[in-house]
Amino acid sequence: MPHKHTNNLINETSPYLLQHAHNPVQWEAWSEDLLKKAQQENKLLLISIGYAACHWCHVMEHECFEDEEVARTMNADFINIKIDREERPDIDHIYMDALQMMTGSGGWPLNVVALPDGRPFWGATYVKKNDWIKVLKQLSDLHKKDPEKVTGYAKNMAEGIQQINLVEHKTDTELYTLPKLDDAVQDWSNYFDTFLGGYKRAPKFMMPVNLDFLLHYSTSQNNENILEYVNTTLTRMAYGGIFDHVGGGFSRYAVDTKWHVPHFEKMLYDNGQLVSLYAQAYAATKNELYKKVIEKTVQFVTDELMDENHAFYSSLDADSLNEHGTLEEGAYYVWKKEVLKNILCKDYKIFEEYYNINPYGHWENDNFVLIRDKTNAAIAKKYSITVEQLNATLETCLALLSKERDKRSRPRLDDKILTSWNGLMLKGLVDAYRYLQNNEYLQLAQQNGNFIMNTMMKKDGSLFHNHKNGKSTINGYLEDYASVIDAFIGLYEVTFDTKWLNSAKNLTNYCIAHFYDNGSGLFFFTSKKDPFVIRRTLEVADNVIPASNSIMAKNLFKLSKLFSDESYAEKVNIMLKNVQDNFGKNAQSHANWLHLILYKNQPYYEVAIVGKEYIYKAKEIHQAYLPNTVLAATEKDGELALVQHRHIEHSTQIYICEEGVCKLPLTQTKKALALLNKTMVR
Known part of the structure; x- marks a missing residue:
């Protein structure tokens, strides 16, 4: 069917931008040439940022950007720019900071009006049609009648955007101590919901970065209360509607306090990190629930988000077509009681009890979102059956629901491939293999690693950020390098193939040469080769995804243990000193950094295994949760200094070293694990 309107976004590859290609708004994609044109014509920029799986982005598109009256206002007075925040996180950072400075909060769709050179002076998220038209006319009139006032405000905003991202270079500061860390975690714990998990608020985000650190902290400090909180949160998330019990995988967040009703979009970055987190928690606890979550989530990712080259797509939309043919949030995932009864027949009663097809599990409009609140043992006891019988019944039920759900219209897929998010998923697969010993996960990890190495890496050693339809078009950001380096180090530790470590x-x-800022001792988000607007960002605060600088600091720390002749360790100390003032003020926004405080203040071991049985012995060690170790292994002498000159004929030796100084070698993994586990507790 021919479209009434087509704009220049039709030439883009981003699914989000293509969603807007037939709006009557004359959208353009971001480019340096476009900014030059705006300055030549002295036209304001209207910059709208979102992403393909964003529900409220779709709502505003329908109400405003598809409306011809709105389009006339926008086209007359503005150069209209649509940005996929996942493709251009560098621009999103700038305008999100601006929005938060202007309004005190942020979110998507992110809409800003800026001077022709990109300096913003007004911003908002979702705006209704009439309000949108009214405010745009007011802003346009103000710019025409009092340009100096607008320029003055934009100038102040630009200075503020620069100021909030400054990091002072500190040379004489002592590194953060364990007592300070204990105090920071204690203050942080005041926000914990110890009954339902997460924080005492709604909506609830899963925050795998925070839980990852708290798992490390609680086990290394022998803090039972924090460990119980981590396990409560992981269990409640796995029980909740935020986890897709039918098809596996997690949605982005829950709108309520009990993890029941999700914002139904499914993001690769969440699921990659959560696979890693649950794998580590499984290693620490041997909780079978965590293992099942890992298996179902990996299955979801491979079924729904993997292409033929073993690369991973970005997301599934929150919205899908309902039975009336209109887009509705969650339509693909929710169930009505009568439908469940008809499908499950004799097994419905147990299913109803298990997944709360009752007021606890009700959402709205007679729809239910599956949610658990009881253990398998409790349900089995009530129905006088074994846990094995219960599991078999539930598997049958879920298979029937999966078959039924396949008849529904599927959520829209954002099939662009992002290097950074693939790195996070790759790390998840590495950890899933490491702790569950499933060879399929290792095979998937190696295939994805090879895709990154062969497709996303340029001849000069740099990375692309995105890939779509066989093309890669955007230079990599620090987040791409950081997550891939982390994943490649992990791949080396389970394969001992030095190609991964050398690539890391x-x-x-390359990052040190092209991203490192001598002034702050941190890494810029964009390469010095690439242009920027207002500032070159230093990403420091951890969020749902850890800050690229915190990942880099951990990477440098691990590499310093494997390549002792490098200056990596010195850079880690500089980075920590320059950001650690924030740890006590806001620990939860620096959780990934806090691993380094544990590394620095407790024994951190380099484990070297040399001998014919190195793979077998490494697998035995891998099954333990040992966040304070890095592992190198080879059959005979290898490339790394850590494994050189350690080979003894007819024996496989395990060396446990600290700062390059090794204890007497061991031959039994049980003794090695006993020693390593002992050092986990302060």
Whole structure:
């Protein structure tokens, strides 16, 4: 069917931008040439940022950007720019900071009006049609009648955007101590919901970065209360509607306090990190629930988000077509009681009890979102059956629901491939293999690693950020390098193939050459080769995804243990000193950094295994949760200094070293694990 309107977004590859390609608004994609044109014509920029899986982005598109009256206002007075925040996080950072400075909060769709050179002076998220038209006319009139006032405000905003991202270089500061860390975690714990998990608020985000650190902290400090909180949160998330019990995988967040009703979009970055987190928690606890969550989530990712080259797509939309053919949030995932009864027949009663097809599980409009609140043992006891019988019944029920759900219209897929998010998923697969010992996960990890190495890496050693329809078009950001380096180090630790480690080292050196800021001792988000607007961002605060600088600091720390002749360790100390003032003020926004405080203040071991049985012995060690170790292994002498000159004929030796100084070698993994586990507790 021919479209009434087509704009220049039709030439883009981003699914989000293509969603807007037939709006009557004359959208353009961001480019340096476009800013030059705006300055030549002295036209304001209207910059609208979102992403393909964003529900409220779709709502505003329908109400405003598809409306011809709105389009006339926008086209007359503005150069209209649509940005996929996942493609251009560098621009999103700038305008999100601006929005938060202007309004005190942020979110998407992110709409700002800026001077022709990109300096913003007004911003909002979702705006209704009439309000949108009214405010745009007011802003346009103000710019025409009092341009000096607008320029003055934009100038102040630009200075503020620069100021809030400054990091002072500190040379004489002592590194953060464990007592300070204990105090920071204690203050942080005041926000914990110890009954339902997460924080005492709604909506609830899963925050795998925070839980990852708290798992490390609680086990290394022998803090039972924090460990119980972590396990409560992981269990409640796995029980909740935020986890797709039928098809696996997690939605982005829950709108309520009990993890029941999700914002139904499914993001690769959440699921990659959560696979890693649950795998580590499984290693620490051997909780079978965590293992099941990992298996179902990996299955979801491979079924729904993996292409033929073993690369991973970005997301599934929150919205899908309902039975009336209109887009509705969650339509693909929710159930009505009568439908469940008809499908499940004799097994419905147990299913109803298990997944709360009752007021606890009711959402709205007679729809239910599956949610658990009881253990398998409790349900089995009530129905006088074994846990095995219960599990078999539930598997049958879920298979029937999956078959039924396949008849529904599927959520829209954002099929662009992002290097950074693939790095997070790759790390998840590495950890899933490491702790569950499922060879399929290792095979998937190696295939994805090879895709990154062969497709997303340029001849000069740099990375692309995105890939779509066989093309890669955007230079990599620090987040791409950081997550891939982390994943490649992990791949080396389970395969001991030095190509992964050498690639991680080369990418690190590229970052030092092209992203490192001598002034702050941190890494810029964008390469010095690439242009920027207002500032070159230093990403420091951890969020749902850890800050690219905190990932880089951990990468440098691990590489310093494997390549002792490098200056990596010195850079880690500088980075920590320059950001650690924030740890006590806001620990939860620096959780990934806090691992380094534990690394620095407790024994951190380099484990070297040399001998014919190195793979077998490494697998035995891998099954334990040991966040304070890095592992190298080889059959005979290898490339790394850590494994050189340690080979003894007819024996496989395990060396436990600290700062390059090794204890007497061991031959039994049980003794090695006993020693390593002992050092986990302060």
